[in-house]
Amino acid sequence: MTIDRINPPGLHTPPGYHHVTLVPAGRTAYLAGQCPLDPAGMVVSPDILRQVDQVATNTLTALTSVPATPEQVVRTVIYVVSDDRTVLSSVWDRLRLSPIGAAFTSASTLLGVAQLGYPGQLVELDVTAALPD
Template sequence: MTSEISRINPDQLHPTPGCHHITVVEAGRTAFLAGQRPLDRCGALVGPGDLYAQIDQVAANAVLALAAVGAEPSRVVRSVIYVVIDDVTDLGAAWRRLTASVIGPAFTTASTLHGVARLGFPGQLIEVDLTAALPG
């Protein structure tokens, strides 16, 4: 069984910053990735307080997690991004860094970006949840 993925931006809705309003998966298997955190293989937080270092680690972890189920970033059909912010410009910076990263194609789908007060680890600034439609 293969899955067909369609991404749609209805003309009647506002333009998006690179994502799509709607993602449709016709059939197939789905993988739900746990929140990808900026932790190294030993579980240590990478770049405490450094948003860009943490984004790079989250992107690298997400690519590894997707590969473990035979998927790649283009198979992501839903993403939710949490960024600890003091200034709303950090959200835009996080979005631009993510979309330029190795996981960038994951964010052309139905995506939501949230500014939050805190995350699970002291010094953690970002976490990304992904859902992917698995190939064949």
């Protein structure tokens, strides 16, 4: 399976991701939003970077189950409870350096939001992966 990641002429050069990810028709895995929950279903920590680490761990577990790798991710949406660009950047940087870092070379969106689903939750990651036939 070929996954093409492109930045069309006329658009700004993004910091690590691509504007467009193109895959041939085939199987696709849509992961539920991955939250910073431990196996018991509890938010791991009030520390945002520790939450990012748990989200990365959970995402890798979900990808492996289908089976897929971070390199097969074609779209990510990162939700962060913050309107501070420094916080948003620290989450982006931590994810890019995580074991799922390759996932963020595809089409990616980073959003600051007012609230997420679990009390104390600061980060959530939505992932779509292209699977071989």
